[in-house]
Amino acid sequence: MSEPGLQEDLSAQAELWAAATPAPRAxxxxxxxxxxxxxxxxxxxxxxxxxxxxxxxxxxxxxxxxxxxxxxxxxxxxxxxxxxxxxxxxxxxxxxxxxxxxxxxxxxxxxxxRVGRESVAKRTVITSWSQLLAYVKVALAHEPREQFRVLFLDKKNQLIADETMNHGTVDHAPVYPREVMRRALELSASAVILVHNHPSGDPTPSSADVEMTRQIVEAARALRISVHDHLVVGRDGVASFKALGLL
Incomplete structure (x- = not known):
């Protein structure tokens, strides 16, 4: 058999083997x-x-x-x-x-x-503390910048609105007590829960957090609006001013 013919036969045989052999599965x-x-x-x-x-x-x-x-x-x-x-x-x-x-x-x-917000909005917030904590953790625990939010409540402690009052930097979100109270009056809120996050992950309140909360409580007292709590959210958990005896 000539050399070209042999090569043709080998090529044909190789094609037959390839067709008969299943392709490897990814x-x-x-x-x-x-x-x-x-x-x-x-x-x-x-x-x-x-x-x-x-x-x-x-x-x-x-x-x-x-x-x-x-x-x-x-x-x-x-x-x-x-x-x-x-x-x-x-x-x-x-x-x-x-x-x-x-x-x-x-x-x-x-x-x-939104699912978390519904679970909070459809229940009395103060008796649904676990749902509230779960909601604020999902909303804020992994935010890269500080946010200051306020939950505005009616007389039955049901949620009227959850609003971001200010965005800040990685370690500071300035908030003005008069702006919080102005918005509470606009919404006819009877109480508020303050919430902000610590992007560092540690929810321990700072001295600035304590002072700012004191100012908001004083402004709210004059308007007969209750400050139920201030929650500080971090990756390591949620700190409650009330539980810590700071409110």
Whole structure:
């Protein structure tokens, strides 16, 4: 047989072998179906955070392996709560997160906030303290800048409004007692709960926090408006002025 003919026969044989040999399966093929099945059988609550995040990312990224992205997001931000609290710009610093994925994650965050707000708004706040603490932690624990917020309550201690009175820097959010009281009068509020966050993570009230609270309490007393508490929110927990004997 001539050399060219031999080469043709070998090429044809190689093509036959290639056709008969199944292509190697990518690691992620079938993983989505297996994860969905585990969630259906064992319950979504049993999944670790990275797999819960994977399930959510399936909707944002219809094809491909999203496990590395889920783990990269959790590694970058440290927890699911911190991840959801991150800004769109911060989310996009993670390789693989485009505008659509970042927006979907922020939608999840804001949906969580609205659910928390409903649980507070539909109950008497003072007797739903656990729901209140859960709500303020989701809203503020991972904010990169200080925020000062006020929960305005009616005579039944039900929520009228939750409003941000000021944004600040990483360690200071100036607030003016007269502005808090002006807004309380506009809303016909009978009481308020003051809330602000410490981006450092430590919720321990500072001397400035104590002095500012004293000024607001004095202004409120003159208008017969109660200050039920001042909550300081950090990644390490929530400090209550009332529980600490500071109010």
């Amino acid at each position: 690691h992620h093929l079938g993983h989505r179906e297996r994860l969905r099945s585990r969630a259906a059988v064992g319950g979504i609550e049993a999944l670790p955070d990275y797999e819960l995040l994977e399930l959510y990312l399936f909707r944002s990224i219809p094809r491909g392996d999203v496990k590395p992205l889920a783990k990269a997001l959790l590694t970058r931000f440290g927890s699911l709560a911190a991840l959801l609290g991150a800004s769109v710009a911060e989310l996009r610093t993670v390789k693989g997160v485009g505008e659509a994925v970042a927006l979907d994650l922020k939608l999840l965050h804001h949906a969580t906030l």
